[in-house]
Amino acid sequence: MGKIDKEKIKGLRIHVMPYSEVKDMGIAERVRKVLNLILGNKIVILHGRLRPEEEARLIEDTMAMVDHVKNFKGIELAVIEPDMRGESMFFKMKHNIAKSLVGDSSALTIIGPASIIKEIKKDPRKIELLLS
Amino acid sequence: MIKILRNFSKRIIFSIFRKRDNIKIGFYGPPNSGKTTLANSICKDWTGEELGAASEVPHETREVQFKEKVEIKHKGKILTFKIVDTPGIATKIDYEDFLRFGLKKNEAKKRAKEATQGIIESIKWLDDMDAVVIVLDSTENPYSQVNITIIGNLVARKIPVLIVANKIDLKKSNIKRLQAAFPEYEVVGISARDKSNMDEFYESLFKLAKKI
Numbered sequence: 001m002g003k004i005d006k007e008k009i010k011g012l013r014i015h016v017m018p019y020s021e022v023k024d025m026g027i028a029e030r031v032r033k034v035l036n037l038i039l040g041n042k043i044v045i046l047h048g049r050l051r052p053e054e055e056a057r058l059i060e061d062t063m064a065m066v067d068h069v070k071n072f073k074g075i076e077l078a079v080i081e082p083d084m085r086g087e088s089m090f091f092k093m094k095h096n097i098a099k100s101l102v103g104d105s106s107a108l109t110i111i112g113p114a115s116i117i118k119e120i121k122k123d124p125r126k127i128e129l130l131l132s
Numbered sequence: 133m134i135k136i137l138r139n140f141s142k143r144i145i146f147s148i149f150r151k152r153d154n155i156k157i158g159f160y161g162p163p164n165s166g167k168t169t170l171a172n173s174i175c176k177d178w179t180g181e182e183l184g185a186a187s188e189v190p191h192e193t194r195e196v197q198f199k200e201k202v203e204i205k206h207k208g209k210i211l212t213f214k215i216v217d218t219p220g221i222a223t224k225i226d227y228e229d230f231l232r233f234g235l236k237k238n239e240a241k242k243r244a245k246e247a248t249q250g251i252i253e254s255i256k257w258l259d260d261m262d263a264v265v266i267v268l269d270s271t272e273n274p275y276s277q278v279n280i281t282i283i284g285n286l287v288a289r290k291i292p293v294l295i296v297a298n299k300i301d302l303k304k305s306n307i308k309r310l311q312a313a314f315p316e317y318e319v320v321g322i323s324a325r326d327k328s329n330m331d332e333f334y335e336s337l338f339k340l341a342k343k344i
Contacts, residue, residue: 052284056255059223059281063248066225074224077277114224122275124313
């Protein structure tokens with residue numbers, strides 16, 4: 001994390017969400033759950049990742065809320081996944097089969113309110129949160 | 133998921149009966165990556181008219197804009213398509229960011245409101261595209277989640293993708309980083325502003341159209 005003062009650390013709330021908590025939810029319910037936590041000024045760390053259409057829906061719903069919720073500026077979002085470059089085809093196939101059977105729980109998704117997270121710097125191997 | 137499957141089957145049916153000159157190619161990407169500058173450059177060259185205003189202030193394009201029947205001739209081949217230039221997709225909009233560009237508070241708030249609507253519109257239009265050119269600023273970090281989300285959605289919808297690394301005229305431009313971020317896709321480096329490497333871009337655009 002970047003340089004932050006103690007006051008901000010005191011107020012910082014992180015909600016760690018196991019994949020099992022959202023596994024059986026539909027797209028709308030899943031996105032609503034995440035957005036409700038964000039609106040409560042929490043940073044959500046989801047064990048797993050949203051599907052592309054859920055990420056798109058999350059952006060759409062976020063934009064609708066920016067329009068309607070006072071002082072809400074949007075979200076910062078980043079996903080970090082295991083680096084599969086250099087892995088064998090068999091390993092990748094095994095990983096994809098597991099992903100389709102039990103969901104993608106090997107990734108980590110970080111979503112937070114833009115008022116708290118100024119920027120998420122990401123490269124393939126690490127995520128750096130810069131707080132406002 | 134059901135929506136994606138429905139749209140996919142709609143695309144298959146349309147692709148059988150559609151005339152080849154009715155194809156829609158969308159220009160997608162984050163704000164300020166140069167989508168409208170590139171769309172303008174193509175429209176100006178081949179229709180004589182520009183498509184819309186481009187500016188250094190983010191979210192200049194806040195509504196989807198089109199140009200019908202753009203006909204490109206390249207190395208004896210002809211490609212006719214509809215250009216769909218979309219508002220830049222972002223996950224946050226803060227009107228205060230626009231104040232730095234000299235906008236008044238009311239103007240900035242209005243722009244922010246329109247920008248949020250534009251982003252929603254861009255995402256809704258994804259389903260209607262036959263192919264997409266993703267325009268990225270080659271001076272920026274390519275690993276932004278917005279880029280990954282756009283590409284992920286296109287892959288899920290089986291829509292062919294071409295990635296354009298724009299702004300290669302700038303010192304900080306780094307096409308290799310962009311190619312490393314998206315190794316499965318063709319990445320073509322251009323400068324839409326000074327129209328450099330447009331021949332290679334048109335070559336890639338014809339290849340993209342073939343995939344539809």
